[in-house]
Amino acid sequence: MTTGDFTIGGIFPLHYRVELPPTDYIKRPLAAQCQGFDPRAFRWALTMKLAVEQINHRKDLLPNHTLAYKIFDSCATPVTAQKAVLAILNGQDIVSAFICSKGGYLLGLVGESGSSQSIVVSRTLQPFRIPMISYFSTCSCLSDRKQFPTFFRVVPNDDYQVKAIAQLLKKFGWTWIGVVTEDHDYGRFALQGLKREIENTDICLAYHEMIPKDYTREKVLKILNVMKESTAKVVVVFSGEGEFYPFLREFMIQNITEIQWIASEAWVTASILAESYPFLHGTIGFAIRQGHIPGLEDYLKTVNPEEYPSNPQVQELWEALYGCSPSISLNGHLPSCTGKETLREEHSAYMNTTSPRVSYNVYKAVYAFAYSLHNLIHCTPGNGPFENFSCADFNNVFPLQVPVSVCSNSCTPGLRKAVRRGEPLCCFDCVPCDIGKISNQTDSIDCLSCPEDYWSNINGTICVPKVVEFLTHDAMGIALTVIAIVGAFLTITVLLIFLYNRGTPIVRINNSELSFFILFSLTLCFLCALVFIGEPTSWSCMLRHTAFSITFSLCISCILGKTLVVLAAFTATRPGNNIMKWLGPTQQRIIIFSCTLVQVLICTAWLVVSPPFPYRNTKYQQSKIILDCSVGSDLAFWCVLGYIGLLACVCFFLAFLARKLPGNFNEAKYITFSMLIFCAVWLAFVPAYVSSPGKFTTAVEIFAILASSFGLLLCLFAPKCYIILLKPEKNTKQHLMGKVAK
Numbered sequence: 001m002t003t004g005d006f007t008i009g010g011i012f013p014l015h016y017r018v019e020l021p022p023t024d025y026i027k028r029p030l031a032a033q034c035q036g037f038d039p040r041a042f043r044w045a046l047t048m049k050l051a052v053e054q055i056n057h058r059k060d061l062l063p064n065h066t067l068a069y070k071i072f073d074s075c076a077t078p079v080t081a082q083k084a085v086l087a088i089l090n091g092q093d094i095v096s097a098f099i100c101s102k103g104g105y106l107l108g109l110v111g112e113s114g115s116s117q118s119i120v121v122s123r124t125l126q127p128f129r130i131p132m133i134s135y136f137s138t139c140s141c142l143s144d145r146k147q148f149p150t151f152f153r154v155v156p157n158d159d160y161q162v163k164a165i166a167q168l169l170k171k172f173g174w175t176w177i178g179v180v181t182e183d184h185d186y187g188r189f190a191l192q193g194l195k196r197e198i199e200n201t202d203i204c205l206a207y208h209e210m211i212p213k214d215y216t217r218e219k220v221l222k223i224l225n226v227m228k229e230s231t232a233k234v235v236v237v238f239s240g241e242g243e244f245y246p247f248l249r250e251f252m253i254q255n256i257t258e259i260q261w262i263a264s265e266a267w268v269t270a271s272i273l274a275e276s277y278p279f280l281h282g283t284i285g286f287a288i289r290q291g292h293i294p295g296l297e298d299y300l301k302t303v304n305p306e307e308y309p310s311n312p313q314v315q316e317l318w319e320a321l322y323g324c325s326p327s328i329s330l331n332g333h334l335p336s337c338t339g340k341e342t343l344r345e346e347h348s349a350y351m352n353t354t355s356p357r358v359s360y361n362v363y364k365a366v367y368a369f370a371y372s373l374h375n376l377i378h379c380t381p382g383n384g385p386f387e388n389f390s391c392a393d394f395n396n397v398f399p400l401q402v403p404v405s406v407c408s409n410s411c412t413p414g415l416r417k418a419v420r421r422g423e424p425l426c427c428f429d430c431v432p433c434d435i436g437k438i439s440n441q442t443d444s445i446d447c448l449s450c451p452e453d454y455w456s457n458i459n460g461t462i463c464v465p466k467v468v469e470f471l472t473h474d475a476m477g478i479a480l481t482v483i484a485i486v487g488a489f490l491t492i493t494v495l496l497i498f499l500y501n502r503g504t505p506i507v508r509i510n511n512s513e514l515s516f517f518i519l520f521s522l523t524l525c526f527l528c529a530l531v532f533i534g535e536p537t538s539w540s541c542m543l544r545h546t547a548f549s550i551t552f553s554l555c556i557s558c559i560l561g562k563t564l565v566v567l568a569a570f571t572a573t574r575p576g577n578n579i580m581k582w583l584g585p586t587q588q589r590i591i592i593f594s595c596t597l598v599q600v601l602i603c604t605a606w607l608v609v610s611p612p613f614p615y616r617n618t619k620y621q622q623s624k625i626i627l628d629c630s631v632g633s634d635l636a637f638w639c640v641l642g643y644i645g646l647l648a649c650v651c652f653f654l655a656f657l658a659r660k661l662p663g664n665f666n667e668a669k670y671i672t673f674s675m676l677i678f679c680a681v682w683l684a685f686v687p688a689y690v691s692s693p694g695k696f697t698t699a700v701e702i703f704a705i706l707a708s709s710f711g712l713l714l715c716l717f718a719p720k721c722y723i724i725l726l727k728p729e730k731n732t733k734q735h736l737m738g739k740v741a742k
Contacts, residue, residue, distance in 0.1 A: 004068030011111030016242020115139030206232035257722035291360030305339030369510035606636035674715030
């Protein structure tokens with residue numbers, strides 16, 4: 001016994017009749033017994049075995065894969081054929097012989113010889129989409145693709161045969177004929193086809209008789225009596241070999257002569273009939289195409305009782321060929337023999353290999369399956385036969401498991417059952433689980449909620465960790481980082497320019513020390529934006545808000561000091577005004593320190609009472625965890641912003657008062673404009689901060705810091721850098737005081 005990757009089945013009429021046991025309705029009836037071993041059909045089965053073994057030894061066909069086979073006996077009866085197919089579909093091994101081997105799923109079937117058996121088998125296999133290829137079923141009814149979509153064959157259907165027989169009758173002028181058919185679909189459809197072909201011709205039907213399914217001598221004698229009394233001397237017979245064999249035995253006893261037999265393809269080449277009944281000599285008919293099967297003759301000679309001592313079919317072969325029983329046979333009605341007898345040419349029923357016809361069809365059917373599997377396995381994606389030129393998955397090749405008969409299909413994981421109102425419980429709808437809920441079993445009644453830090457996947461089958469979102473070094477984070485670094489670099493560049501030109505009037509005017517303080521604080525403002533990028537931690541959350549609030553307070557305090565100096569400088573020229581003695585360098589430092597100290601105290605109280613901390617927000621977006629810094633105390637946060645705003649407003653008010661004071665370079669104008677930009681940015685920040693989701697809240701805050709810093713840098717220092725670098729002739733005290741002669 002062999003195993004393989006793919007299994008094909010075979011059904012052959014190893015026996016040509018079934019005997020039903022007597023029933024007395026007292027004891028349980030015995031199973032039907034197959035009788036009449038057919039060596040010819042046994043040769044067909046061995047041909048299939050040979051073809052499989054040849055394919056398994058080939059390197060060019062199904063490389064790295066092997067075929068397995070399972071062969072069954074139909075006993076030339078539809079019921080027995082169906083029993084065999086159902087047994088294999090259920091995984092039962094009903095034939096313990098060397099011709100039945102192990103294998104995987106049944107992927108296809110080679111069979112059957114009789115059309116009635118093929119009809120039953122095909123309809124049994126059809127729900128499972130298992131294809132079958134017949135080697136000898138010629139009934140035209142099997143060509144109906146709607147009824148038999150999975151049935152194929154390597155033999156022409158009877159439509160061609162009846163046309164040929166009708167032409168044969170016309171050729172010889174046989175216009176008065178009798179027809180004998182088997183009582184199966186093959187015989188009935190063949191008769192219909194013949195009647196259709198001879199309609200509107202001069203050929204007439206003398207009689208039509210059917211060989212009964214349940215064979216009795218009385219019924220056969222009745223048919224023979226019709227043939228004997230009829231004047232028709234040409235008889236067309238549509239019957240299988242097994243059904244016709246017992247009919248001929250009675251025909252010979254009745255000594256009916258002068259009959260010209262016209263045989264159908266089912267028995268015209270059955271040598272056992274010609275050998276047993278000489279009166280069939282001269283029979284004419286149309287045979288199917290013959291072919292050559294390499295190695296078949298030698299292969300058949302290897303089969304003997306000595307090689308297969310426990311195989312019942314081999315024992316029956318010897319009994320049919322030699323009329324004897326091997327020593328191990330249980331049949332005591334025949335003389336014993338050794339089982340070593342040599343197969344001879346006269347055993348044509350078994351050894352007819354010179355012009356195999358049906359055997360050749362079996363051979364072709366096996367190779368058809370092999371080439372189909374080979375093409376499936378070696379299919380190239382994009383050139384396949386399926387939708388969008390795709391290929392099949394050869395790792396998933398098996399027939400459909402059984403037909404489905406349910407009111408509603410099962411709900412797959414990710415769906416739940418919803419009972420339909422007013423209908424039985426078997427009828428329900430499959431409803432997707434709500435977002436955040438899952439069902440991981442088939443036909444779930446309800447969906448389960450995911451834990452707080454988890455969320456349902458797209459299919460609703462498993463809970464997956466929520467995506468943690470924060471402003472990281474992605475495209476947005478990198479862009480903001482680059483802008484912050486560029487801003488700090490520009491500020492340091494301006495600082496270096498001012499240091500290099502610190503002796504010039506435009507730098508010395510209005511206290512150069514304040515300018516250096518402003519540039520230093522602006523550098524810190526740009527750099528503190530970097531603290532907002534990355535995963536929030538306890539330290540980074542506390543540093544974020546305190547750093548930017550103190551640096552901005554320092555910056556605005558310095559600008560406030562500069563504004564006071566500007567205002568005092570232009571009003572000190574009035575008689576009796578000695579305000580400048582109260583705004584000397586020491587006083588300016590005290591103002592800056594005091595204003596900044598207030599913010600430091602607010603931040604200290606904030607950090608002590610309720611400091612900012614990392615916060616996992618699972619409410620804003622249910623599918624995400626927004627990792628952000630909670631301000632801790634909203635009051636402290638708005639106090640910090642409010643204090644910066646207060647400083648900016650005071651600075652703006654004073655600068656506005658001094659905007660029209662004389663001088664070619666009155667800084668009050670630029671301070672006024674810078675404070676307008678600063679206040680506009682932070683006023684726009686408030687609604688954007690409140691409404692922006694997730695990491696965009698942090699991005700908005702960084703943007704406000706950078707925008708206001710760039711506004712201060714450009715408004716306060718761009719005009720001075722322009723004069724220093726591009727208009728040095730204006731960098732004089734007279735020009736700055738507006739005393740240059742026009």
